[in-house]
Amino acid sequence: xxxxxxxxxxxxxxxxxxxxxxxxxxxxxxxxxxxxxxxxxxxxxxxxxxxxxxxxxxxxxxxxxxxxxxxxxxxxxxxxxxxxxxxxxxxxxxxxxxxxxxxxxxxxxxxxxxxxxxxxxxxxxxxxxxxxxxxxxxxxxxxxxxxxxxxxxxxxxxxxxxxxxxxxxxxxxxxxxxxxxxxxxxxxxxxxxxxxxxxxxxxxxxxxxxxxxxxxxxxxxxxxxxxxxxxxxxxxxxxxxxxxxxxxxxxxxxxxxxxxxxxxxxxxxxxxxxxxx
Amino acid sequence: xxxxxxxxxxxxxxxxxxxxxxxxxxxxxxxxxxxxxxxxxxxxxxxxxxxxxxxxxxxxxxxxxxxxxxxxxxxxxxxxxxxxxxxxxxxxxxxxxxxxxxxxxxxxxxxxxxxxxxxxxxxxxxxxxxxxxxxxxxxxxxxxxxxxxxxxxxxxxxxxxxxxxxxxxxxxxxxxxxxxxxxxxxxxxxxxxxxxxxxxxxxxxxxxxxxxxxxxxxxxxxxxxxxxxxxxxxxxxxxxxxxxxxxxxxxxxxxxxxxxxxxxxxxxxxxxxxxxxxxxxxxxxxxxxxxxxxxxxxxxxxxxxxxxxxxxxxxxxxxxxxxxxxxxxxxxxxxxxxxxxxxxxxxxxxxxxxxxxxxxxxxxxxxxxxxxxxxxxxxxxxxxxxxxxxxxxxxxxxxxxxxxxx
Numbered sequence: 222x223x224x225x226x227x228x229x230x231x232x233x234x235x236x237x238x239x240x241x242x243x244x245x246x247x248x249x250x251x252x253x254x255x256x257x258x259x260x261x262x263x264x265x266x267x268x269x270x271x272x273x274x275x276x277x278x279x280x281x282x283x284x285x286x287x288x289x290x291x292x293x294x295x296x297x298x299x300x301x302x303x304x305x306x307x308x309x310x311x312x313x314x315x316x317x318x319x320x321x322x323x324x325x326x327x328x329x330x331x332x333x334x335x336x337x338x339x340x341x342x343x344x345x346x347x348x349x350x351x352x353x354x355x356x357x358x359x360x361x362x363x364x365x366x367x368x369x370x371x372x373x374x375x376x377x378x379x380x381x382x383x384x385x386x387x388x389x390x391x392x393x394x395x396x397x398x399x400x401x402x403x404x405x406x407x408x409x410x411x412x413x414x415x416x417x418x419x420x421x422x423x424x425x426x427x428x429x430x431x432x433x434x435x436x437x438x439x440x441x442x443x444x445x446x447x448x449x450x451x452x453x454x455x456x457x458x459x460x461x462x463x464x465x466x467x468x469x470x471x472x473x474x475x476x477x478x479x480x481x482x483x484x485x486x487x488x489x490x491x492x493x494x495x496x497x498x
Numbered sequence: 499x500x501x502x503x504x505x506x507x508x509x510x511x512x513x514x515x516x517x518x519x520x521x522x523x524x525x526x527x528x529x530x531x532x533x534x535x536x537x538x539x540x541x542x543x544x545x546x547x548x549x550x551x552x553x554x555x556x557x558x559x560x561x562x563x564x565x566x567x568x569x570x571x572x573x574x575x576x577x578x579x580x581x582x583x584x585x586x587x588x589x590x591x592x593x594x595x596x597x598x599x600x601x602x603x604x605x606x607x608x609x610x611x612x613x614x615x616x617x618x619x620x621x622x623x624x625x626x627x628x629x630x631x632x633x634x635x636x637x638x639x640x641x642x643x644x645x646x647x648x649x650x651x652x653x654x655x656x657x658x659x660x661x662x663x664x665x666x667x668x669x670x671x672x673x674x675x676x677x678x679x680x681x682x683x684x685x686x687x688x689x690x691x692x693x694x695x696x697x698x699x700x701x702x703x704x705x706x707x708x709x710x711x712x713x714x715x716x717x718x719x720x721x722x723x724x725x726x727x728x729x730x731x732x733x734x735x736x737x738x739x740x741x742x743x744x745x746x747x748x749x750x751x752x753x754x755x756x757x758x759x760x761x762x763x764x765x766x767x768x769x770x771x772x773x774x775x776x777x778x779x780x781x782x783x784x785x786x787x788x789x790x791x792x793x794x795x796x797x798x799x800x801x802x803x804x805x806x807x808x809x810x811x812x813x814x815x816x817x818x819x820x821x822x823x824x825x826x827x828x829x830x831x832x833x834x835x836x837x838x839x840x841x842x843x844x845x846x847x848x849x850x851x852x853x854x855x856x857x858x859x860x861x862x863x864x865x866x867x868x869x870x871x872x873x874x875x876x877x878x879x880x881x882x883x884x885x886x887x888x889x890x891x892x893x894x895x896x897x898x899x900x901x902x903x904x
Binding site for chain 2: 315318325329332359362384385387392394395397400401402490
């Protein structure tokens with residue numbers, strides 16, 4: 222804990238110095254493996270890494286945290302909320318739901334890691350689940366148009382304008398991380414509002430009906446030099462984002478110090494969201 | 499030859515009228531779905547493929563089954579099938595056409611479908627499925643048409659057509675293999691992740707496809723001048739028998755692996771389909787009755803097919819075949835695709851309930867396929883009639899009367 226705090230201060234110091242110097246040569250020394258305990262760690266140029274990954278501290282998650290995180294993500298990405306639509310039956314709303322990051326039960330997130338008589342501290346806590354930005358993503362493999370693709374830094378992204386909506390990727394994802402726009406996510410009467418009442422954030426594109434979407438590890442925020450929205454919303458380092466290729470990155474440190482699990486590693490997908498217990 | 503399609507009896511025109519009605523209704527339902535989104539179907543985040551992709555899967559089998567007529571004739575010189583290979587080829591054209599339409603109505607952004615061609619992705623099985631299906635449709639259309647034309651003119655079938663025929667034989671196996679690979683290569687979907695999927699698909703296809711063909715031929719015996727000898731049909735019934743036994747055998751192999759290994763992931767969908775699953779105090783088992791009906795019917799058809807008296811009976815066989823088509827349709831056109839999504843990757847259960855627009859669109863697509871098959875069959879039968887009438891010296895009046903009837 223204190224280590225990560227120190228790490229942050231150190232990096233923040235370097236970043237501040239870099240900002241002051243503002244020369245390209247110096248800026249290249251800024252580690253891209255930054256840990257963001259708060260949303261304020263912003264800088265003027267894009268964050269880059271060899272291999273982005275997320276480490277989630279399960280011990281710190283509670284109902285309040287997961288709701289805050291989900292809200293931050295879904296607001297930043299113009300995700301509609303069908304559960305809030307008046308007049309739509311619960312069944313239909315649930316079928317139409319779009320989810321980028323959401324709380325799941327431990328037994329749902331880790332169906333193969335359920336033991337008898339487990340500590341309630343583990344099994345009763347919510348688990349934040351999201352796209353795992355796999356090393357070997359089956360969704361990318363099956364996409365017939367390359368609408369979903371993997372970037373060199375590991376991010377698995379979507380081109381919403383190329384997707385034909387065949388949903389092969391949804392069948393291929395072993396994590397249920399992908400959502401389909403069964404309906405138009407925008408309010409039919411008011412284009413500035415999303416279904417469910419949220420106002421459209423013009424900083425991120427809204428989607429059209431008939432395309433698949435999912436968590437993008439906030440590629441657009443990284444490009445602006447901002448932490449992922451979920452990480453920025455965490456007050457207490459519940460989620461740590463960083464460059465796994467750097468042994469000194471806070472993400473690597475956390476993995477070194479604590480016992481970690483991943484969702485269904487036996488699928489060979491190489492999920493890059495780690496959970497420390 | 500096209501003119502044959504626009505001359506027909508009252509029955510023929512009534513049949514076309516019904517088909518156009520189904521297509522028109524389906525088209526309106528599609529406009530509704532297109533405007534509102536695929537949310538108007540019973541599909542969901544968890545069951546992301548439904549009845550459309552199920553029909554694609556079933557009909558790829560029907561298309562592939564044309565080879566069960568072509569192969570014995572061209573590779574084994576089984577002369578009896580010579581007269582009916584054209585029916586297999588033209589049915590394949592209609593079936594693949596329906597497959598492509600079912601993919602189209604299932605797309606969220608159908609206007610972008612050419613992205614498949616603009617950004618070809620050889621790593622995607624769907625890309626290869628589109629390739630093999632389109633080529634197979636082309637092969638059968640060209641082969642059927644050329645053979646018919648040669649027959650009409652009394653020419654020998656050109657060599658290049660023969661080459662295409664030989665290519666079409668393994669190609670038929672490829673379309674159903676690649677379609678099985680759509681499912682069998684996905685991590686995390688235990689019910690589909692099985693090496694025997696392609697073989698099982700082919701077995702059920704070679705039972706159901708020829709069964710449909712045989713039923714059509716029996717109908718043609720009643721409704722047209724096209725009379726296939728009963729002995730020929732008996733030969734086809736034997737193929738259906740073997741294929742159906744293989745189909746059920748492969749299914750039992752799946753059951754053994756799932757339940758003797760005792761691995762929960764492999765068992766869960768079987769439980770969902772045949773006993774239902776309890777989850778958080780709620781029981782889910784929508785498909786249980788249908789799956790049991792399918793299973794019982796499958797064993798029933800095997801008995802009815804294996805016993806020679808029943809298989810060779812003109813009264814029993816049609817009933818057997820109708821049962822067989824129903825049983826395999828439930829198994830493959832309903833249970834296989836939908837069951838594979840249950841439970842979902844988070845071990846939760848969402849069920850699937852088909853909606854009215856979905857049903858109407860499905861019927862509409864079947865209408866389109868039936869229209870294609872009808873027109874092609876009408877042409878083929880018209881050409882055959884002409885040939886049969888030609889060598890005989892008949893009175894002008896009789897000729898006119900005969901021509902009028904069809």
